[in-house]
Amino acid sequence: MLATYTNLVETENLGVEFTAGGRVIRAVDGVSLGIGEGETFTVIGESGSGKSTLALAILKLIKIKSGKIFFKGQDITKLKESEMRSIRREMQIVLQDPYLSLDPRLRVGDIVKEPLLPLGEKGDDKVDEVLSLVGLDPGVATRFPHEFSGGQRQRIAIARSLISDPKFIVLDEPTSNLDVSIQAQILNLLLDIQERRKVSYLLITHNMLVAKYMSDNVAVMYSGKIVERGSAREVIGKPLHPYTMELLNVTPTKGFMERIRKMEFIQEGEIPIKGCRYANRCRFAKEVCRTTEPTLKKVSQDHEVACFLY
Numbered sequence: 001m002l003a004t005y006t007n008l009v010e011t012e013n014l015g016v017e018f019t020a021g022g023r024v025i026r027a028v029d030g031v032s033l034g035i036g037e038g039e040t041f042t043v044i045g046e047s048g049s050g051k052s053t054l055a056l057a058i059l060k061l062i063k064i065k066s067g068k069i070f071f072k073g074q075d076i077t078k079l080k081e082s083e084m085r086s087i088r089r090e091m092q093i094v095l096q097d098p099y100l101s102l103d104p105r106l107r108v109g110d111i112v113k114e115p116l117l118p119l120g121e122k123g124d125d126k127v128d129e130v131l132s133l134v135g136l137d138p139g140v141a142t143r144f145p146h147e148f149s150g151g152q153r154q155r156i157a158i159a160r161s162l163i164s165d166p167k168f169i170v171l172d173e174p175t176s177n178l179d180v181s182i183q184a185q186i187l188n189l190l191l192d193i194q195e196r197r198k199v200s201y202l203l204i205t206h207n208m209l210v211a212k213y214m215s216d217n218v219a220v221m222y223s224g225k226i227v228e229r230g231s232a233r234e235v236i237g238k239p240l241h242p243y244t245m246e247l248l249n250v251t252p253t254k255g256f257m258e259r260i261r262k263m264e265f266i267q268e269g270e271i272p273i274k275g276c277r278y279a280n281r282c283r284f285a286k287e288v289c290r291t292t293e294p295t296l297k298k299v300s301q302d303h304e305v306a307c308f309l310y
Ligand SMILES: Nc1ncnc2c1ncn2[C@@H]1O[C@H](COP(=O)(O)OP(=O)(O)OP(=O)(O)O)[C@@H](O)[C@H]1O
Pocket: 018, 019, 020, 025, 027, 045, 046, 047, 048, 049, 050, 051, 052, 053, 054
């Protein structure tokens, strides 16, 4: 029997750890999220916050320490690679750097067909279709990556991600290595493809403008944890967490300042790394922030925040 599901992709308390120089890094720490069909779910955060690790864990490309991953309602956390094969075709990734992600020795047609190799499929008949879908002339299939500009290379990478007809694509900073003038073209292409193919995107970015333009829902990640999430309109339009405000470079509203007027804040630099991970950078940190880890709290229909100010 097919599992019924609400979200195409879900994680439950997902945790990933690395050990580097004898130190354990909790790169993803207890992340629960749901990505609906045809939705763009964006993870925002600065470098090192754990965005890419989260995406790789969802794709089961790295080892998971704890928690669960569901795809189409099926728990895939413990599936063996052989059991993942049919699911792999439905999950693809587009990486940040189109200069590194395309094998320079292969012709474009062979690059685009790469995801079909482990499935034992040739896919020759699909190459023209996906190249056209990304706005490239099918004739480019016989050429090599070095003959193309950054934007065209990213179109090739997107074509490759589409050849297995996936339902879910991770877009890891897909435009951050491109000229500004090209970025909008690629973002529009991705939106157009989503419309036509009804794919869900997990978009990773540190660029708020990109997040605002592309997303249905967003999660803000800091030090392996989601500190705020909700609809893009709510989170980007009315940021609540001091870290989100910092990322967006917004000044807290008068109403916010009025509401927190009587709270007692402690000085920067006094807070040990315990409790809220952002506390040692937060100008609104209180005593409780140094002792207790805040959990996500629903503040409105489409908005949750993990912060003791709320
Ligand atoms: N293979 C690894 N071995 C050890 N530590 C790692 C490894 N991959 C990531 N990390 C660490 O895990 C944390 C999260 O890294 P991650 O790359 O997921 O962050 P990110 O938000 O995607 O950053 P960026 O935008 O720079 O890619 C960082 O502290 C990073 O140094």
